[in-house]
Amino acid sequence: xxxxxxxxxxxxxxxxxxxxxxxxxxxxxxxxxxxxxxxxxxxxxxxxxxxxxxxxxxxxxxxxxxxxxxxxxxxxxxxxxxxxxxxxxxxxxxxxxxxxxxxxxxxxxxxxxxxx
Amino acid sequence: xxxxxxxxxxxxxxxxxxxxxxxxxxxxxxxxxxxxxxxxxxxxxxxxxxxxxxxxxxxxxxxxxxxxxxxxxxxxxxxxxxxxxxxxxxxxxxxxxxxxxxxxxxxxxxxx
Numbered sequence: 001x002x003x004x005x006x007x008x009x010x011x012x013x014x015x016x017x018x019x020x021x022x023x024x025x026x027x028x029x030x031x032x033x034x035x036x037x038x039x040x041x042x043x044x045x046x047x048x049x050x051x052x053x054x055x056x057x058x059x060x061x062x063x064x065x066x067x068x069x070x071x072x073x074x075x076x077x078x079x080x081x082x083x084x085x086x087x088x089x090x091x092x093x094x095x096x097x098x099x100x101x102x103x104x105x106x107x108x109x110x111x112x113x114x115x116x
Numbered sequence: 117x118x119x120x121x122x123x124x125x126x127x128x129x130x131x132x133x134x135x136x137x138x139x140x141x142x143x144x145x146x147x148x149x150x151x152x153x154x155x156x157x158x159x160x161x162x163x164x165x166x167x168x169x170x171x172x173x174x175x176x177x178x179x180x181x182x183x184x185x186x187x188x189x190x191x192x193x194x195x196x197x198x199x200x201x202x203x204x205x206x207x208x209x210x211x212x213x214x215x216x217x218x219x220x221x222x223x224x225x226x227x228x
Contacts, residue, residue, distance in 0.1 A: 043160070
């Protein structure tokens with residue numbers, strides 16, 4: 001069964017460093033998302049991406065964050081200068097194109113980001 | 117305001133007993149409703165979805181949920197709990213835009 005894959009599973013970085021989290025969405029999906037889950041808290045929406053541009057973003061998704069689909073398969077989240085409070089599990093998700101199924105999002109296993 | 121509420125951050129049931137996990141929402145538009153499960157050290161797996169078809173929705177692993185518009189609820193149930201059901205369960209709602217809004221989650225513990 002097709003699945004969303006995320007790499008790495010765990011990323012450790014120093015405060016102020018740039019990190020890139022990588023995702024390979026399900027191949028025929030057209031909508032892509034990033035969410036995060038701070039330890040012990042609920043899953044929060046960061047950004048959605050369609051047709052090579054951001055379609056919606058939350059207030060969390062400030063200028064330190066960016067997303068990119070550099071080729072036909074990868075979808076990346078970049079944090080330019082990490083802060084301690086960026087430590088969280090980051091989930092990538094994707095959705096297919098048709099109206100009804102578009103609302104069903106399939107999630108990857110997540111990347112745990114630890115900022116020291 | 118649009119919101120999702122899960123009552124009970126922790127629920128414990130005995131093996132073989134009924135599982136009931138509660139989810140209520142507040143919305144001015146017809147929502148799409150989902151339950152996701154997160155096993156330890158794993159990602160979010162879709163359990164079931166309500167997208168305006170039948171109000172009683174059957175999902176994987178014997179779970180089902182009923183959409184009750186009058187109560188603005190979408191509670192998750194399973195008639196007989198199994199040890200493998202121990203996990204965190206998240207109710208999520210799409211309020212007609214791009215994103216999913218998640219509840220705070222309910223950690224289900226199964227007592228042998």
